[in-house]
Amino acid sequence: xxxxxxxxxxxxxxxxxxxxxxxxxxxxxxxxxxxxxxxxxxxxxxxxxxxxxxxxxxxxxxxxxxxxxxxxxxxxxxxxxxxxxxxxxxxxxxxxxxxxxxxxxxxxxxxxxxxxxxxxxxxxxxxxxxxxxxxxxxxxxxxxxxxxxxx
Numbered sequence: 001x002x003x004x005x006x007x008x009x010x011x012x013x014x015x016x017x018x019x020x021x022x023x024x025x026x027x028x029x030x031x032x033x034x035x036x037x038x039x040x041x042x043x044x045x046x047x048x049x050x051x052x053x054x055x056x057x058x059x060x061x062x063x064x065x066x067x068x069x070x071x072x073x074x075x076x077x078x079x080x081x082x083x084x085x086x087x088x089x090x091x092x093x094x095x096x097x098x099x100x101x102x103x104x105x106x107x108x109x110x111x112x113x114x115x116x117x118x119x120x121x122x123x124x125x126x127x128x129x130x131x132x133x134x135x136x137x138x139x140x141x142x143x144x145x146x147x148x149x150x151x
Contacts, residue, residue, distance in 0.1 A: 084136075
């Protein structure tokens with residue numbers, strides 16, 4: 001089972017980097033349900049003498065794999081056309097942890113103001129008050145996400 005850890009970690013990174021998710025509740029519910037199903041399948045097909053020992057690792061692998069898969073599939077196989085709106089940039093900020101994430105605060109089509117991630121270059125090029133295009137997508141699993149496009 002441990003041969004699945006590295007691909008699963010890469011998948012979760014891809015899934016979480018796929019656009020800015022606008023409804024985390026749906027993402028987590030679908031991730032948890034699919035994790036339980038996959039973990040159950042992994043445990044079911046484990047040798048009966050090893051089942052108890054494999055429960056924790058099966059759940060860990062399933063959670064990592066499923067959360068990444070949900071995000072990746074929701075983004076890459078989304079058939080919806082985007083809702084394109086314009087917004088001004090209200091603020092820009094960065095959050096530094098092990099790596100630095102860059103955000104531009106914009107107004108979404110529903111009227112909410114949200115910080116959306118952008119690249120380092122877009123962050124440096126953007127000016128507060130500048131107009132940008134916001135692309136909002138429904139997502140394959142009806143988990144909406146948004147992207148900023150600077151002109």
